[in-house]
Amino acid sequence: SRSINLAVIPGDGIGQEVVTEGLKVLSAVLPQDVKLETKEFDFGARRYHATGETLTDADLDALKQHDAILLGAIGDPSVPSGVLERGFLLKLRFAFDHHVNLRPSKLLPGVATPLAGQPEIDFLVVREGTEGPYTGNGGTIRKGTEHEVATEVSVNTAFGVERVVRDAFARAQARPRKKLTLVHKNNVLTFAGHLWTNVFHKVAAEFPEVTTDYIHVDAATIYLVTDPARFDVIVTDNLFGDIITDLAAAVSGGIGVAASGNINPSGAFPSMFEPVHGSAPDIAGQGKADPSATVLSVALLLRHLGHEAEAARIEEAVSADLAERGGLPARSTSEIGDALAVRVAG
Amino acid sequence: SRSINLAVIPGDGIGQEVVTEGLKVLSAVLPQDVKLETKEFDFGARRYHATGETLTDADLDALKQHDAILLGAIGDPSVPSGVLERGFLLKLRFAFDHHVNLRPSKLLPGVATPLAGQPEIDFLVVREGTEGPYTGNGGTIRKGTEHEVATEVSVNTAFGVERVVRDAFARAQARPRKKLTLVHKNNVLTFAGHLWTNVFHKVAAEFPEVTTDYIHVDAATIYLVTDPARFDVIVTDNLFGDIITDLAAAVSGGIGVAASGNINPSGAFPSMFEPVHGSAPDIAGQGKADPSATVLSVALLLRHLGHEAEAARIEEAVSADLAERGGLPARSTSEIGDALAVRVAG
Numbered sequence: 050s051r052s053i054n055l056a057v058i059p060g061d062g063i064g065q066e067v068v069t070e071g072l073k074v075l076s077a078v079l080p081q082d083v084k085l086e087t088k089e090f091d092f093g094a095r096r097y098h099a100t101g102e103t104l105t106d107a108d109l110d111a112l113k114q115h116d117a118i119l120l121g122a123i124g125d126p127s128v129p130s131g132v133l134e135r136g137f138l139l140k141l142r143f144a145f146d147h148h149v150n151l152r153p154s155k156l157l158p159g160v161a162t163p164l165a166g167q168p169e170i171d172f173l174v175v176r177e178g179t180e181g182p183y184t185g186n187g188g189t190i191r192k193g194t195e196h197e198v199a200t201e202v203s204v205n206t207a208f209g210v211e212r213v214v215r216d217a218f219a220r221a222q223a224r225p226r227k228k229l230t231l232v233h234k235n236n237v238l239t240f241a242g243h244l245w246t247n248v249f250h251k252v253a254a255e256f257p258e259v260t261t262d263y264i265h266v267d268a269a270t271i272y273l274v275t276d277p278a279r280f281d282v283i284v285t286d287n288l289f290g291d292i293i294t295d296l297a298a299a300v301s302g303g304i305g306v307a308a309s310g311n312i313n314p315s316g317a318f319p320s321m322f323e324p325v326h327g328s329a330p331d332i333a334g335q336g337k338a339d340p341s342a343t344v345l346s347v348a349l350l351l352r353h354l355g356h357e358a359e360a361a362r363i364e365e366a367v368s369a370d371l372a373e374r375g376g377l378p379a380r381s382t383s384e385i386g387d388a389l390a391v392r393v394a395g
Numbered sequence: 396s397r398s399i400n401l402a403v404i405p406g407d408g409i410g411q412e413v414v415t416e417g418l419k420v421l422s423a424v425l426p427q428d429v430k431l432e433t434k435e436f437d438f439g440a441r442r443y444h445a446t447g448e449t450l451t452d453a454d455l456d457a458l459k460q461h462d463a464i465l466l467g468a469i470g471d472p473s474v475p476s477g478v479l480e481r482g483f484l485l486k487l488r489f490a491f492d493h494h495v496n497l498r499p500s501k502l503l504p505g506v507a508t509p510l511a512g513q514p515e516i517d518f519l520v521v522r523e524g525t526e527g528p529y530t531g532n533g534g535t536i537r538k539g540t541e542h543e544v545a546t547e548v549s550v551n552t553a554f555g556v557e558r559v560v561r562d563a564f565a566r567a568q569a570r571p572r573k574k575l576t577l578v579h580k581n582n583v584l585t586f587a588g589h590l591w592t593n594v595f596h597k598v599a600a601e602f603p604e605v606t607t608d609y610i611h612v613d614a615a616t617i618y619l620v621t622d623p624a625r626f627d628v629i630v631t632d633n634l635f636g637d638i639i640t641d642l643a644a645a646v647s648g649g650i651g652v653a654a655s656g657n658i659n660p661s662g663a664f665p666s667m668f669e670p671v672h673g674s675a676p677d678i679a680g681q682g683k684a685d686p687s688a689t690v691l692s693v694a695l696l697l698r699h700l701g702h703e704a705e706a707a708r709i710e711e712a713v714s715a716d717l718a719e720r721g722g723l724p725a726r727s728t729s730e731i732g733d734a735l736a737v738r739v740a741g
């Protein structure tokens with residue numbers, strides 16, 4: 050499309066700093082004839098403290114008017130754990146049915162990894178985004194007493210599992226290696242495990258060119274540090290995906306370069322793009338945050354909206370910048386953003 | 396005590412091979428006046444195929460007559476996923492109330508790690524063993540249809556959380572660094588998260604010398620590869636413990652050296668000791684398995700039964716053997732066992 054109507058949520062902590070650079074690079078990469086309109090939303094800790102609100106129905110209506118959403122980070126130590134996570138981040142993922150949570154991991158040349166050697170890492174995690182233990186199902190009885198019981202219910206539906214598994218197969222099919230790994234814990238979580246495993250095998254029949262395998266989530270963490278090259282595309286549930294993508298980010302250059310997309314492939318609601326890192330209040334306001342993860346999230350956003358060439362240009366720019374940087378945090382957030390903007394502008 | 400009445404479950408795959416070496420070292424380390432009696436139980440895939448049984452009430456009664464249990468490994472590709480895990484391994488942990496699942500991680504000198512540098516790793520994970528998503532609570536409706544719904548219920552009780560948290564505090568208190576980290580996901584799993592967090596703070600008041608902190612499970616996987624030295628003792632729920640201890644094993648020398656104890660601290664039922672690795676059917680019967688994890692599990696067993704000096708001797712022997720080995724798999728399973736037996740007897 051020849052215009053992009055973008056909702057921007059800087060959020061808390063370093064969110065504002067990295068989003069500024071993301072937008073700088075976005076403006077620089079877009080051709081003259083693509084009109085970019087942005088509208089900023091003041092969600093997060095400030096708003097919560099001022100009004101007690103995290104995300105209202107009116108907010109959702111306003112966000113819905115956009116082609117996509119760019120988010121910096123949400124979360125602050127002044128807000129009790131869970132309030133903004135459940136009240137904003139997860140509420141938005143659920144309200145906009147962001148069932149495909151895309152998290153690519155690629156170790157770029159010259160980027161430091163905690164792993165010995167310099168292993169090949171280039172895989173994509175497709176994390177389910179609207180089911181599993183994230184539904185908020187569960188409860189507490191006898192709270193605060195010695196007889197308290199707290200439950201968390203992981204909810205898994207054939208509908209929900211099948212759509213994300215099919216999406217992952219399609220993405221694996223489109224990659225050179227065409228390999229898809231299901232990560233679960235089907236030997237212990239047998240109810241959900243059987244559903245995931247059966248659906249996975251059923252959908253596999255539609256993609257005969259895709260090689261498949263299965264790994265328990267515990268073993269997957271081993272392979273992520275001993276043999277990450279074995280992975281091409283991974284599909285997994287919401288919680289397992291949360292855990293292994295942080296590990297994946299750590300081994301492939303750190304959360305400073307880990308991008309993600311919360312995708313609604315149907316387009317019924319705007320998709321949201323955000324760095325995997327959080328608001329990092331300890332370094333906020335100091336110009337120390339690496340905006341690369343946000344800039345790479347902008348690339349995912351552009352690809353999602355059909356601007357493949359621009360997405361690729363951003364990824365090349367980040368890769369070139371990181372290779373030059375040599376792992377040294379020599380520049381400020383905005384200096385890195387400036388350098389990337391120059392690169393993508395050509 | 397001056398006698399050890401041990402139940403031995405070699406199990407499947409490499410289980411028999413590694414248990415043989417574990418017993419060899421156990422016999423060698425025990426003083427003359429400690430009488431060792433062992434009784435072997437034929438649980439696992441063979442028994443399941445022959446009789447359809449995994450673990451009967453009579454089996455549990457028979458096991459109960461022992462001071463402790465040594466297990467090799469259970470699991471075979473010929474048995475559907477979940478049958479032996481739920482029908483044997485987890486059934487035993489639940490029946491004998493093995494609520495403290497101890498998993499030490501120590502990177503021994505000379506042992507290869509996938510991490511760059513040679514980081515200091517010496518921590519202990521205390522994994523809850525009888526609650527969380529492991530209870531088997533949950534179910535499936537409309538199985539096999541497009542309307543299937545499968546649930547898994549994580550059950551957490553104040554009783555269950557408090558006893559394992561207190562056990563972990565006591566273990567942290569007894570270590571030089573005296574630091575305990577709670578690993579959970581209390582920003583998303585808010586019902587269970589609040590219970591764990593509140594109990595953790597309550598019990599902390601009884602251990603003023605112990606430094607505490609809290610890390611989300613996803614972030615914990617990052618620290619395990621970027622800064623494992625920050626951990627001393629970790630306490631966590633059953634599923635998070637399963638996942639992070641495989642990763643912990645991977646970074647601290649691999650599952651070839653990762654030991655574990657499924658402990659019932661009350662002594663009401665025998666505790667069970669087993670290597671973290673599985674039955675590894677691909678290398679079974681070839682004398683290739685490293686028995687060190689089983690031998691280190693024997694050390695945990697001896698410590699649990701009050702034979703601290705012998706436990707320490709085994710740990711020193713394994714450490715010395717690994718340092719000499721230089722990471723080369725030059726010897727067979729029994730050659731390693733022989734070498735360790737000589738060292739501990741020495």
Ligand SMILES: CC(C)[C@H](C(=O)O)[C@@H](O)C(=O)O
Nearest residue numbers: 134138139291325582583613
């Ligand atoms: C902040 C939290 C709700 C979130 C999650 O658990 O999904 C984060 O860890 C992530 O991975 O995006």
Ligand SMILES: CC(C)[C@H](C(=O)O)[C@@H](O)C(=O)O
Nearest residue numbers: 236237267480484485637671
């Ligand atoms: C085999 C399986 C049931 C078991 C678990 O999940 O606890 C294993 O992974 C372990 O860590 O001991």
